[in-house]
Amino acid sequence: MRLLALVVVLTTWSSAASAGLTEQQLSGLGLAPAPRGQVPMELEFKDIEGNGKSLGEAVGGRPALLLPVDFTCSQICGPALTIVAGALQETGLTAGRDYSLVVFGIDPRDDATAARRFVASQVSGPGVSVLIGDDAAIEQLTTSIGYRFQTDGQNEAIAHPAAFVTLTRDGHVSHAFSSLGLQPFDLRLGLLEAGRGAIGGLGGRIALLCYGFDAVHGVYSGQVGFALKLGCAVTLAILVGAIAMMCRRSRSGVAA
Numbered sequence: 001m002r003l004l005a006l007v008v009v010l011t012t013w014s015s016a017a018s019a020g021l022t023e024q025q026l027s028g029l030g031l032a033p034a035p036r037g038q039v040p041m042e043l044e045f046k047d048i049e050g051n052g053k054s055l056g057e058a059v060g061g062r063p064a065l066l067l068p069v070d071f072t073c074s075q076i077c078g079p080a081l082t083i084v085a086g087a088l089q090e091t092g093l094t095a096g097r098d099y100s101l102v103v104f105g106i107d108p109r110d111d112a113t114a115a116r117r118f119v120a121s122q123v124s125g126p127g128v129s130v131l132i133g134d135d136a137a138i139e140q141l142t143t144s145i146g147y148r149f150q151t152d153g154q155n156e157a158i159a160h161p162a163a164f165v166t167l168t169r170d171g172h173v174s175h176a177f178s179s180l181g182l183q184p185f186d187l188r189l190g191l192l193e194a195g196r197g198a199i200g201g202l203g204g205r206i207a208l209l210c211y212g213f214d215a216v217h218g219v220y221s222g223q224v225g226f227a228l229k230l231g232c233a234v235t236l237a238i239l240v241g242a243i244a245m246m247c248r249r250s251r252s253g254v255a256a
Contacts (some may be wrong), residue, residue, distance in 0.1 A: 016229045020154030021211070031163040032205035033146040033173040035059045039066070040140055041171045045104065045131035048119075050201065058129035059167060063174070063194035064100040065187075067164040068147055071110040071118040071155075078118070080162055080179035085122045090184035091191065096127025099191045104131040105173070106138055106149060107158055145173055152211070159211035166194040174199055178206050 016098065041056035058064075067084060069077045081103070084240065101123055105115060109187055117129050123130070133141070149160035162179040174194035177187065193200065 004245045020152035020157070021150055021159055024148055026159060026209065026211070027149045029150055029159055029161060029209055031145070031147050031161040031165070031176055033165060033176055033202050033210040035202060036199065037146060037173040038146060039144045039167060039171045039173070041129050043133070043141055046112070048115045048132070048224050050112060052188050053129060053131065055131075056122045056171070058100060058102045058131060058169060058171070060096075060127065061169055062096075062098070062102045062127065062192050063169060064102055064167040065191065066145065066161055066162060066167055067101070067103045067179075068145075068149075068160065068184070069103055069118065069204045070107050070141060070158050070159040070160060070210070072107065073118075073210060076162055076180070076206045076222070079231040081119070081122055083182050084179060084187075085216055087184045087187045093188060093191060094127075095125060098182055098195070100128065101128045102131065104133060104138075104204050106139065106142065106160060107149075107151075108138055110131065126167045135144035140165070143233040157211065163206040164209045166190045168194050168197045168199075170197075170199070172199060173202065176202055176206055180208065 039055060041054065041059065043055045045053055045055065046059070047053050065084070065088070067081070069081065071077075088095070093099055103119065103123065110132065112132060115132055119130055145165050147161060147163075151158050151160055164177055164179060165173050166175045167178070168174050174197075175190040177190065
């Protein structure tokens with residue numbers, strides 16, 4: 001039992017030590033667009049070729065899907081982009097004709113190389129923009145769509161919502177979606193409604209965060225790691241106890 005207690009303490013400590021943000025900090029993060037919220041179309045960014053491009057130019061007078069990402073994320077940003085790209089292909093809509101896709105980085109430290117590596121040809125072509133901005137542009141854009149995130153300097157990570165919005169032609173927030181569990185039909189409907197200028201699907205807050213997330217298990221990896229360590233510790237303690245009991249019984253049999 002002393003061994004079990006020691007292992008539990010060590011696993012608890014290591015799990016807590018890896019968390020750079022508190023539960024209170026994380027509780028305020030999420031995507032919660034304001035009714036009739038509108039993005040600043042005049043905001044200036046750069047594309048992955050280094051050319052200046054305003055948000056309005058990226059939207060291009062079409063309904064748009066606006067996807068915030070962390071270009072150097074090692075958690076679910078990559079899989080989320082794959083899900084979104086796959087869902088778009090199944091909508092029957094064509095980028096550059098029926099809608100625009102705008103992917104923008106939320107970390108001003110990321111450069112074009114990081115952005116290019118992140119998209120890795122999953123999204124490209126007419127109507128698709130991958131944008132890099134400075135602190136001011138990122139803050140204005142994320143604030144305008146109610147996208148709240150937090151930098152974890154201790155672990156060089158960013159806790160942010162795994163979510164995105166669709167925009168009307170003039171930049172009003174139309175719908176909010178989770179990046180995971182995305183259905184092509186819902187996305188198609190959201191883009192078509194955005195094209196008509198309809199506003200809806202903004203109730204509540206999407207709070208699923210990309211921060212220590214285990215996409216396979218669907219829960220946060222710190223909790224997964226702790227549960228596995230604790231389970232191993234309990235199993236080990238049971239095995240040690242069973243072996244000790246068998247040894248005592250064996251010695252008792254020999255003595256008899």
